Amino acid sequence: MTAASVALLGPQSNKLFNRSRAVFPGGTTRATVERDPTPRYILKGDGAYLVDADGQRFLDLNNNFTTLIHGHGFLPVLDSVARLLRDGTCFSNPTAHEINLAELLVDRIPAVEQIRFVNTGTEAVMFAIKAARAFTGRPGIAKIEGAYHGSYDWAEADLGGTPATWGSLDAPIAVPAYEGTPTSVANEVVVLRFNDAEGARRRIAAAADCLACILLDPMPSSVGLIPSDPDFIAAIIETARQHGILVICDEVLNLRQGYRGASARYGIEPDLITAGKIIGGGFPIGAIGGSRRVMSVFDGSAGRAKVPQSGTFSANPISMVAGRASMEALTEAAFARLEEMGNRLRTALAAAISRHQADYVISGAASLFRIHPRRTLPRDYREAYPSTDQANTLKAISRFFRNEGILLHAGTSASLSTAMADAEIDKIADVFERFLVTSPTFNP
Template structure:
């Protein structure tokens, strides 16, 4: 049992504990865990506890955490104000079939901060938030189809998954990207209902949206897709998407489940996008399950069932549960404009230091990202879209080697995904990340294609 492991003295712990737990997991889970996103090299690392910016695993090892549960924990682990608030709440009850004031308080905070959000609905996950945002667009427009960015991850709703995992052999031509299904057996009508746009291809976006305008309910838009390389959008591209959508009465849905952490007002506001709907999650739950759909009153009216049956009925047993609402409110209240500015300053310094080390050694790497997010690419030039960010087998091996090097130095760096900072990190932690990267470069030969 895990409590038996945690009771062991540190001297008794060994590298075998995670392996032993994984062996147990394989007897009850199809592949040993319950999340496909769990990294295993060769087995998953099982966590005992979190301590601010750090994790401690069951083998007694302590790591600086640059994953933060896939960017969710903006305050790191064990954020005291959230723990205190949730502890007080637990005795009063964790879920009810009736509303509580807690959901109103979190909603008021988000409506006050995010310019595009006038009203909001809470769900339990980012997947649900995107799914209901798409359904809301369909209910509002009466059209079934969506357009989305190639390679962008939007959770596990069939239509949102299409085109997120294409490869050079499946993704089709640059002029007509294919809505590659996410899994075998996906109904043909899913791919038929999804138009794929290449990120930062303004002309292609205008052409493809216009060609399918009569059947498109919305454009699903991630302002900075993590799987697409964590690349900022060109202003001309965002303008092309929004203007063309407006021209044909197509809604713009911004998925900020991950990227809401880019600023006090979110990512859409940062990049000058005015969406009709926003899907949110991750940081707004304070470390507990959450999702939200927000937008203008005229679109959010599809959820209104006060005068009869709503155009779109939405509910969930744990939606707006008080634990997530209280944790989210306390966590977000602590994310003041000053807190966001400090995180961004640390991110800017880290990206600049890493870029400087790359330039000094003329290494075959680049770094992307914004605010508290970053991603290192084994490329000579910064990618502009998913196809350019896609890793070959050799490049994937390089990133795996980098993650292993970081892990040996006490840092958990996601492999092939967005890394992120938390408010629990210090300037010394930033220096440590940069130092480990510089020492990683020192262990590798000068990259081909560059000269000293």
């Protein structure tokens, strides 16, 4: 297989896309599906690799948006699901499988004393916000500018902001994410600039009487996969405690940062945590966890719960057994190995940049990394927002990697999996160095 052959979509992907356009608006069922110029359809996954509909093999750096921390076809998950299938896939009654996964998560994540399962990360954030509203009696939320928290109206306010819409540095604007959203949604969302400690204190305090919660992602992907400044975290936690506002740590993506999750890694003690992705072993899942005191709003044993959360497929046995198998395999040693691979790769990418005196910088932590076409790390969403030239450079990186048999998201955010080894790390670093050699110097 040559680089040139990988660069082109084969006839099968093109045929499938032609069929899909007749039945799906725009030809896909997810806005996140990349098309360059049309989508690449996948036939199967195998460990760290994907095979497309035309038989071409790629190293997968997306892992379904960080979900597949063990890569594709992880045998413990496949075996556990295969054993279960003949017993039934979903019931209106509970099963022991949901208790098994819940016990593992409660035992592992310090801030979680009790938990509820839903079907997606979006639902997890939505019900966490509802829980905070029910607990505090307040409607509003605060969130970090540009951070992605799923598709709940309030959680996605300001998502995809641009220089034309995001407002002043001192007063970022919460712009509804799509046309037709009630204007009242934006009025109930306070936007905080990432790593602006004093601004966070001021804006939270000014709106404290109406704020139920603060959505906090310790390393937001859409803000550049850069770490939270400890002073910024402290400002949020202290101001929230002072005013009786709950802190929700969104770890749907970043739970993969360590054995006990991102909150524990960064010393955050939230009231609620949202999880998803890796805890489902490749099947749909979401979870809301926290202290017994706050989680009591879901308790309907003595009458109608303050938040009567339900869902036809919530805690379905397939997701529960797959998630348990996946999480059991994520031992402290497994996380240490992922961390070592991530550190080695980020170091290798940075060394290549230094050797070629190129205008790039690398961010990320644990098993996550991102390539930025700029000389210094961005400090917030506004700095991470790519110019036209930067966006074109990101696409060029993604295309170069694809032509070399590696699928890298067009935003150049990527995740590693336990299915990878030294050979894959070396390949990623080598391809990036060859990109720097063959591409014109970028002038940010």
